[in-house]
Amino acid sequence: MPRHIDRHQSDSLHDDLESPADEASYDGLSIELPVSFIEELSASQGIDDLMNVIARWSRVIFRADRVTIALPGADADHLRLVAMEGNDAIPIDMPVPVSGTMVGRVFAQGKAEICPDLSLSDDWDCKILSDKGLKSCLDVPLLSGSRCFGTINIGHCQTYAQDVEDMMRLQGMAHWVATSLRIHHQIMEMQTLADIDPLTGALNRRAFAQEFAALCANRHEDGSGEMAPLGIAMIDLDHFKAINDRHGHAAGDRVLIHVRDALTSNCGERDLIARMGGEEFCVAITGMSKPKMLALLARFTKAIESIYIPEADLNINVTASVGALLVQGGVEDQEQLLSLVDRVMYRAKETGRNRIIFHQ
Known part of the structure; x- marks a missing residue:
């Protein structure tokens, strides 16, 4: 039974x-x-x-x-x-x-x-x-x-x-x-572990390359029948070595985490955010016009102007040099595109730092 x-x-x-x-x-x-x-x-x-x-x-x-x-x-x-x-x-x-x-x-x-x-x-x-x-x-x-x-x-x-x-x-x-x-x-x-930067939680460079290629390949047309615009920005923190030297690497790590948080709060869930290495970040955003892209980057640079480090009870002033561009059509060579936006970012550093330069 x-x-x-x-x-x-x-x-x-x-x-x-x-x-x-x-x-x-x-x-x-x-x-x-x-x-x-x-x-x-x-x-x-x-x-x-x-x-x-x-x-x-x-x-x-x-x-x-x-x-x-x-x-x-x-x-x-x-x-x-x-x-x-x-x-x-x-x-x-x-x-x-x-x-x-x-x-x-x-x-x-x-x-x-x-x-x-x-x-x-x-x-x-x-x-x-x-x-x-x-x-x-x-x-x-x-x-x-x-x-x-x-x-x-x-x-x-x-x-x-x-x-x-x-x-x-x-x-x-x-x-x-x-x-x-x-x-x-x-x-x-x-x-x-293979895709994520262990400190900030952003994508690492390898994973970004894969996700960016997929993003470019899967872009859809917008309501007008045109390919949805793709905004890309390369962001490099100014004088980051001096922050590490003056306040210590723990404070520098906290700054990098805050930068990722500031990018996340200004980007959408489907946008890509990556730490490309050191103090350099990259974002890729779809459906973004030039005025909206500039407004987003301005909000970001404003958010990192003063970063509070609770462990040391201090505020650290942080600025960034940003290079950005907007792609209206298809993307045939992702590496060439990223290399271009990287050069625009270095132009921002060479012309005085703490600024956003948009590629024409």
Whole structure:
């Protein structure tokens, strides 16, 4: 007979299953995975696609009325649903609190739970599922190593629909999913380390070259049917060595971070900001007219005129020499274009610094 667990047993289920006797009892458990499932997994184009495939087939394999996969949200207090199949009791775009929910508890504690009768639960998510016609659910953590990446939840329209064997099978599947997520995170972290300047968080020179080439290749026409203008500016801080010599390299680092922040606050999410090396930065902005580009650069130079360094309790006056240009048509040679704007920037330095020169 299947081993069902009641409400009070679910809290200690994880500990109970760690005993040698229980391990032996479930050594023979297996999951039959359809060939089509494996083929769809191998064809997945990204992590979101992968999660949707897993949710869809989990519903089939466990004959569930609802399956969701939840991953960490925008803040530490919420989870976000990234895949859903079946009953949409909790909309996929609704953040799920970690506190006061079954799914949040499973995520925070890393322990699987079965709620055999949702109508008896005080958890926020269980109450919503019950109100929408579901009767029971099983939630397991996505564990890989010592890290929990999220949870998988399966729900049914019958009470006591899941047993311990179901939990063990789903947990085994969840371990595999979590391993995939861990590998994905490691790849993304390595990509970030390869692309991002470690001090300022801006793109590094290599990554900027790649992103700039893609930006040039994918520029769209504006409302008039013309190619959207592309603004480029090279920014070099004046007398930066003197700042390091006078105030120390820690203060100099703080200045570079503030410069990146000032650029970020004046640019859009799709614009490119890079630290090209030393005290030199570059920005690439689409859909920008010359007057707007000059106004943006003026706001930036104003923002860095006085930078407060809290560690030393001092204000550092910073100026920049800026070279800028606007591209109206297509870009055939990105390197030549960047070399041109770099020469314009050096002209700003040679003619007295602390100024913006726009290439005509």
